[in-house]
Amino acid sequence: MKSTTRLFLSLFALVAIVGTSFADDRPNILLAIGDDISWKHMGIYGSPFMDTPTFDRLGRQGVVFNNAYCSAPGCSPSRAALLTGKYIWEIEEAGTHAANFPKHLKVYPELLEAEGYFPGYTGKPWGPGKLPERDRNPAGPEFNIHKLDPPATGISDKDYAKNFEEFLEARPERTPFVFWFGAHEAHRVFEQGSGKRNGVDPDETVVPAFLPETELTREDVADYGFEIEWFDTHLDRMLKQLERIGELDNTIVVVTADNGMAFPRAKANNYEYGVHMPLIVSWRKGIAHEGRFIDDFVSLIDLAPTFLQAAGAPIPEEMSGRSLVPLLESSSEGKIDPTRNFVLSGRERHTHAREDNLGYPIRAIHTAKYNYIRNMHPERSPTGIEYKDVDGSPSHTLMLSDMNSRLSKLAYGQRPLEELYDKENDPHCLNNLAANPEYSPILEKLGARLESELRKGGDPRILGFGEVFDSYPRYSTTRKYPGFNTSGKYNPEFVESALKKMEALGIENPAYEDRVEHNKSQPGRAPSRK
16 A cells, blocks of 8 residues: 555544544445446346356346446546546546546545545556646545456456455444445457456357457457456455445445447447446445336436435536436336436547547437437548557457458548437447438437537537647657647647637636646656657
């Protein structure tokens, strides 16, 4: 454990002394969030090749959401949205990948800590990115000291369950906890052949239709599946710890992931396999009617207000997410709340893949039948220079070897301003209906609804100063591509343009200006690789 943990515990005890009261009947909160996992790939969702007994048991004991979506198909913006209960276009720098996390943004672990909860995390928290305004990760204090020998080179050596045990031992007596278990799995790179070696038969895998059906892709999916199963086993160990100390029944256990599988046309894309997430909630003491499947459309930004309401804490007015507690307390299944008939998603920069460190901005609306996607800058390449906006993998390499195939053109080719997919007949989003006159009324209706929601949320891309997203710094590595490519610095050209447009629109953002000014005195880093 880091040396700062002892200081944190002392400060936490001081808070208790000066008057915060702890109610031992408030629920504990355990969020288990995987890395790069699409919703189909757990047994409870019908996957025939996944062995996920822990996730499946939790689903039978709780509630399974069939239509849960993340705010963005990339890890750090999606995690920031979950923590804040806000969409990525509402959280400034935190809404793009590998940037910073403004201090003024409220996050549920800190809000619960102020109410007497004991916070902590193991594995991957919010990130990647930098925290120049914060003294710790928004997910809480770190518990990552315990290691193990992983069964494959692609698996993290962190002993998540052992670290959770240490967290429980450090918790003050009679204090509810809020814990973030961020599995690094199933993030690339996978050890090739690790799935088959550990019991996932490639011949039994189901390869999504946007990937070519080959022996290599089946093996790649099997390796991915094994990493999900590893995530499942650690959560099982954690639940057994809670059962031993008699606290499992009053613990809200949530299983989800930050974004979809790291394959072409999935992760970093707003198609189904990029943003449609698993979401299982178990809470024996709080869910009277177990084993329900709910079809209402929900977002991972709904988790922050859910946790706050369950803990009896106030929900900040600025949170766009809506608490799931009414759905959890319901006795119904299927469609429950008629107002939950759509969700939104988006994306900005994912990696340094274009000149001037530009991103590929997308906004999307998802309903029961349709996905409507608006590519805000269709003149840009969706996958970037050298196709670097796609995670490297055997499947990626295979598809690049045949760029004339329909699937490769869909994965890497230029995209129009608008895309429309009929998910009932085209669940893998392969046939764009936007240019079909028959669907013009639907296209117009969904486009107007999306724009109305974005305007309501103050999206800079809609209000006219979208350059602000391209100004944000990237603290991870940059490449030797043309234009601005300094890691850790704001792009001065886009800062100037965004500020001029904000001034013309009468929009003031002094906090952004302060961060830009402070950043000017900080050292940047030149591109480290091509």
